[in-house]
Amino acid sequence: MGYSGVMIQAVSQTSISDDPNGQAVVSVTGLTKRFGERVVVDNISFAIPRGQCVGFLGPNGAGKTTCINMLLGLVEKSAGEIRIFDLEAPRFHREIKARIGVVPQADSLDPDLSVEENLRTYAGYFRIPRRIARGRVEELLHFFALYNRRDEIIEHLSGGQRRRLLLARALINEPQLLILDEPTIGLDPQARHLIWERLAILQAQGTTMLLTSHYLDEVARLSRQVLILDHGQVVVQGEPQQLITDLVGVEVFEVDGTAAELDALEASFKQCSATLERVGDKLYVYAREDCSRLVKVLGEARSWLRRPANLEDLFIQLTGRSLREA
Amino acid sequence: MNGFSFWAIWLRNGRVWKKNILATLIGNLGQPLLFLLAMGYGLGRDMAAVEGLSYLQFIAPGLVVSAVMYSAALETTYGSYTRLTVQKTYEAILMTPLGVVDLVLGEIVWGASKGMLAGVIMLVALPLFGVIPSPWVVFLLPVLFLSGMFFSAFGLIMTALAKNYDFFNYFTSLVITPLFLFSGIFFPVRTMAPPVRNLLEMLPLTPIVSLARILCYGRFGEPILLKILGSFLAAGCAVWLAGYLLRRRLIQ
Numbered sequence: 213m214g215y216s217g218v219m220i221q222a223v224s225q226t227s228i229s230d231d232p233n234g235q236a237v238v239s240v241t242g243l244t245k246r247f248g249e250r251v252v253v254d255n256i257s258f259a260i261p262r263g264q265c266v267g268f269l270g271p272n273g274a275g276k277t278t279c280i281n282m283l284l285g286l287v288e289k290s291a292g293e294i295r296i297f298d299l300e301a302p303r304f305h306r307e308i309k310a311r312i313g314v315v316p317q318a319d320s321l322d323p324d325l326s327v328e329e330n331l332r333t334y335a336g337y338f339r340i341p342r343r344i345a346r347g348r349v350e351e352l353l354h355f356f357a358l359y360n361r362r363d364e365i366i367e368h369l370s371g372g373q374r375r376r377l378l379l380a381r382a383l384i385n386e387p388q389l390l391i392l393d394e395p396t397i398g399l400d401p402q403a404r405h406l407i408w409e410r411l412a413i414l415q416a417q418g419t420t421m422l423l424t425s426h427y428l429d430e431v432a433r434l435s436r437q438v439l440i441l442d443h444g445q446v447v448v449q450g451e452p453q454q455l456i457t458d459l460v461g462v463e464v465f466e467v468d469g470t471a472a473e474l475d476a477l478e479a480s481f482k483q484c485s486a487t488l489e490r491v492g493d494k495l496y497v498y499a500r501e502d503c504s505r506l507v508k509v510l511g512e513a514r515s516w517l518r519r520p521a522n523l524e525d526l527f528i529q530l531t532g533r534s535l536r537e538a
Numbered sequence: 539m540n541g542f543s544f545w546a547i548w549l550r551n552g553r554v555w556k557k558n559i560l561a562t563l564i565g566n567l568g569q570p571l572l573f574l575l576a577m578g579y580g581l582g583r584d585m586a587a588v589e590g591l592s593y594l595q596f597i598a599p600g601l602v603v604s605a606v607m608y609s610a611a612l613e614t615t616y617g618s619y620t621r622l623t624v625q626k627t628y629e630a631i632l633m634t635p636l637g638v639v640d641l642v643l644g645e646i647v648w649g650a651s652k653g654m655l656a657g658v659i660m661l662v663a664l665p666l667f668g669v670i671p672s673p674w675v676v677f678l679l680p681v682l683f684l685s686g687m688f689f690s691a692f693g694l695i696m697t698a699l700a701k702n703y704d705f706f707n708y709f710t711s712l713v714i715t716p717l718f719l720f721s722g723i724f725f726p727v728r729t730m731a732p733p734v735r736n737l738l739e740m741l742p743l744t745p746i747v748s749l750a751r752i753l754c755y756g757r758f759g760e761p762i763l764l765k766i767l768g769s770f771l772a773a774g775c776a777v778w779l780a781g782y783l784l785r786r787r788l789i790q
């Protein structure tokens with residue numbers, strides 16, 4: 213079964229994934245994790261519908277990784293219910309994990325083994341029969357453009373090749389749910405685009421995904437739904453473009469200037485439905501309507517920028533600008 | 539746990555080991571062979587017979603056992619700790635259907651296998667030093683494996699507790715080296731004063747050294763059942779504790 217072959221199946225699956233009542237691959241209710249007194253995940257509920265990619269966002273320490281680790285049984289939940297493929301976790305974690313693929317944030321490839329040996333070894337953990345594993349390894353090496361590096365030791369691979377191998381490894385068991393934790397961290401634009409392209413193909417094939425990333429352009433590109441976590445709670449959940457329009461606005465003006473200049477501009481912008489934010493000597497204007505008529509006022513400012521509102525604006529608005537350091 | 543799932547982890551370790559065969563064998567066998575040469579041949583030439591054996595013959599079985607101990611214990615300390623921390627191998631494994639029990643059994647059985655291999659190579663090398671084992675030595679093989687299980691489980695307990703590599707200095711200086719010196723490899727424990735003798739016979743390596751000497755030369759002078767049962771019990775407890783502690787470290 214080649215990857216190009218699977219794409220044909222995907223067309224018939226689209227109807228299922230579009231169905232809002234379609235069965236959820238992951239459903240979490242009231243999930244809570246306490247480490248002693250500290251509540252890291254606080255009564256979270258969410259669902260990942262079949263065939264969708266859900267972006268899991270939040271500042272450092274928001275509880276994303278703890279949440280994912282609870283799905284995988286690496287962290288024991290303090291309260292709540294997790295069902296994956298309609299099986300209770302962590303009780304059926306062996307059955308569940310047989311159908312999940314994980315791309316971890318930290319490189320956990322076997323450095324002493326070659327590219328191909330890494331994949332074969334991982335296939336062994338899933339007890340995939342050798343003959344079947346051999347076929348899948350060949351396919352995955354082609355799919356991730358690693359075919360001519362198959363005998364290379366991991367140390368000699370570039371960052372992008374390692375990430376592609378981590379993705380290939382996560383797909384060795386043909387998972388129905390793919391968990392991606394910062395899949396393109398530290399990669400150059402070429403390498404990121406190659407990974408996005410492959411993930412898009414997998415999406416078209418109907419693979420359900422849970423994506424966490426600090427690159428919000430990546431999340432906007434790949435996810436149909438986002439879920440923003442902060443301080444262990446779900447701050448907002450929904451379709452990204454809709455959330456941006458509802459909560460941020462349609463477009464953003466970023467203006468540089470002295471305090472006096474910006475004060476004057478703020479007054480002018482009051483004529484338009486917009487939220488204003490001052491950060492140092494910068495003014496952010498989040499416009500909820502078309503504010504084109506104010507562009508002539510901006511002509512006098514030292515420098516300014518007009519752009520569509522994006523996920524990053526939403527993220528900053530909901531989780532604040534202060535640094536999160538553990 | 540699911541039958542022999544841990545086998546996949548054994549195979550993974552074997553795959554890596556095959557790439558560095560020479561370095562690990564020299565690392566594991568260098569010390570016991572040099573001791574056999576220096577103490578057995580160098581020192582032993584001028585020494586009277588001990589328990590009816592030449593000194594070289596006396597220490598040879600114990601050095602075989604020490605090779606098992608070193609090889610198994612080093613594998614599950616430095617080796618396993620590297621897989622736990624630097625290489626994140628355990629993290630990768632726990633994202634598959636394998637669980638902590640599989641991981642612990644895979645690592646311990648692997649360490650025991652490596653230990654037993656070191657012991658077998660030592661045994662095979664003994665004739666070069668003029669030590670010819672009796673046919674009973676075949677029954678020493680499972681004993682060596684059992685001892686390997688104990689010491690690799692002990693090593694894994696240390697790994698589960700370690701904060702850094704320096705932690706293993708305690709283990710080697712305070713556990714492994716004293717066991718090497720005081721478990722009856724180099725001097726007979728039986729002829730010591732009773733309190734000392736009782737203490738030394740409680741050490742986990744002492745019954746294995748005695749069994750090795752008995753089976754190596756086919757001289758059944760002392761009871762062996764208690765030694766075997768005690769070693770089984772010790773290995774079982776160590777495996778259980780290693781599992782408990784590693785689970786506590788890996789699953790928060």
